Amino acid sequence: MVGFDQVTKAYGDVRAVDGLTLALHPGQTVALLGPNGAGKSTTLDLLLGLRRPDAGTVRVFGTEPREAIVAGRVGAMLQSGGLMDEITVAEIVRLACALHPKAHPVAEVLARAGLTKIADRRVDKLSGGQAQRVRFALATAGDSDLIVLDEPTTGMDVTARQAFWATMREQADQGRTVLFATHYLEEADAIADRVIVLHRGRLLADGTAAEIKARAGARRISFELDGGPDGTVDEAALRALPHLTSLTVSPSGSAAGPGTTVRIQSSDADATAHALYRLGLYPRNLEVAGLGLEQAFVALTAAEEAKQP
Numbered sequence: 001m002v003g004f005d006q007v008t009k010a011y012g013d014v015r016a017v018d019g020l021t022l023a024l025h026p027g028q029t030v031a032l033l034g035p036n037g038a039g040k041s042t043t044l045d046l047l048l049g050l051r052r053p054d055a056g057t058v059r060v061f062g063t064e065p066r067e068a069i070v071a072g073r074v075g076a077m078l079q080s081g082g083l084m085d086e087i088t089v090a091e092i093v094r095l096a097c098a099l100h101p102k103a104h105p106v107a108e109v110l111a112r113a114g115l116t117k118i119a120d121r122r123v124d125k126l127s128g129g130q131a132q133r134v135r136f137a138l139a140t141a142g143d144s145d146l147i148v149l150d151e152p153t154t155g156m157d158v159t160a161r162q163a164f165w166a167t168m169r170e171q172a173d174q175g176r177t178v179l180f181a182t183h184y185l186e187e188a189d190a191i192a193d194r195v196i197v198l199h200r201g202r203l204l205a206d207g208t209a210a211e212i213k214a215r216a217g218a219r220r221i222s223f224e225l226d227g228g229p230d231g232t233v234d235e236a237a238l239r240a241l242p243h244l245t246s247l248t249v250s251p252s253g254s255a256a257g258p259g260t261t262v263r264i265q266s267s268d269a270d271a272t273a274h275a276l277y278r279l280g281l282y283p284r285n286l287e288v289a290g291l292g293l294e295q296a297f298v299a300l301t302a303a304e305e306a307k308q309p
């Protein structure tokens with residue numbers, strides 16, 4: 001339903017999107033991740049026909065992006081802008097509904113975005129989180145097959161964020177595709193069926209959150225050690241453990257006396273744990289866990305950054 005084929009877009013000598021090839025399929029919830037400047041917003045702008053590629057093609061439902069938007073097949077919520085001054089919440093939502101070929105009833109759109117109580121308020125007098133909800137209402141004013149959201153929950157409080165994602169889940173359950181760019185990796189982990197990681201305009205990773213975590217390779221090991229009388233342990237010996245990619249050592253205490261909590265990241269947790277026992281140490285409360293999506297993301301992008309000049 002969305003196809004990017006070898007798409008490049010540069011601003012001067014900055015290649016914001018660099019040879020991107022990508023296909024999105026119906027009914028998916030897709031998170032677009034990447035560090036600042038990775039090209040997420042530019043990718044969404046290209047998808048929405050707000051910018052034209054320098055090279056390559058973007059097709060949305062088999063047509064030019066603008067045609068798909070005019071046909072009402074795409075609803076979008078962009079990072080900023082788009083809200084007019086001196087107009088109320090109800091008026092701007094009514095306008096969006098009037099323009100959408102397959103509009104939902106205005107009252108329903110307001111209710112879904114949690115705007116009913118502030119429908120008479122002026123849009124330029126809203127808080128940041130309320131303005132985000134208006135943008136969300138505009139993106140869901142009609143029955144679009146694809147909903148595109150650029151950092152949708154920025155500025156929303158925890159309750160608004162949870163309500164927002166519950167609504168997005170409903171949209172996806174009804175067969176719509178939801179594509180969202182975010183810096184909240186826990187949201188991507190919890191919500192997305194598919195995670196796409198961009199780095200310097202290129203595709204760095206594309207898969208389920210579990211696949212991305214597995215690709216980052218590393219695992220976390222944590223345990224406690226009984227230290228000497230002052231709670232210290234031989235940090236140099238720990239640092240020399242095989243496959244170690246990071247180490248933090250912090251004091252911990254219990255009724256049994258002073259101790260040390262050790263947290264390790266390892267690219268081969270089994271080998272690291274064996275070596276730990278071979279050192280003659282007796283780790284207590286040993287836990288081995290996979291990386292969270294956030295740590296996997298940091299590991300992947302840092303490794304990529306290290307490769308490039």
Ligand SMILES: Nc1ncnc2c1ncn2[C@@H]1O[C@H](COP(=O)(O)OP(=O)(O)OP(=O)(O)O)[C@@H](O)[C@H]1O
Binds near residue numbers: 011015035036037039
């Ligand atoms: N209109 C523009 N003119 C010049 N350079 C731009 C323009 N828009 C974006 N860029 C540059 O293109 C690159 C990609 O920007 P883009 O906004 O797409 O990234 P992003 O992943 O959305 O970043 P962020 O997470 O900070 O929102 C950046 O280096 C940015 O400085």
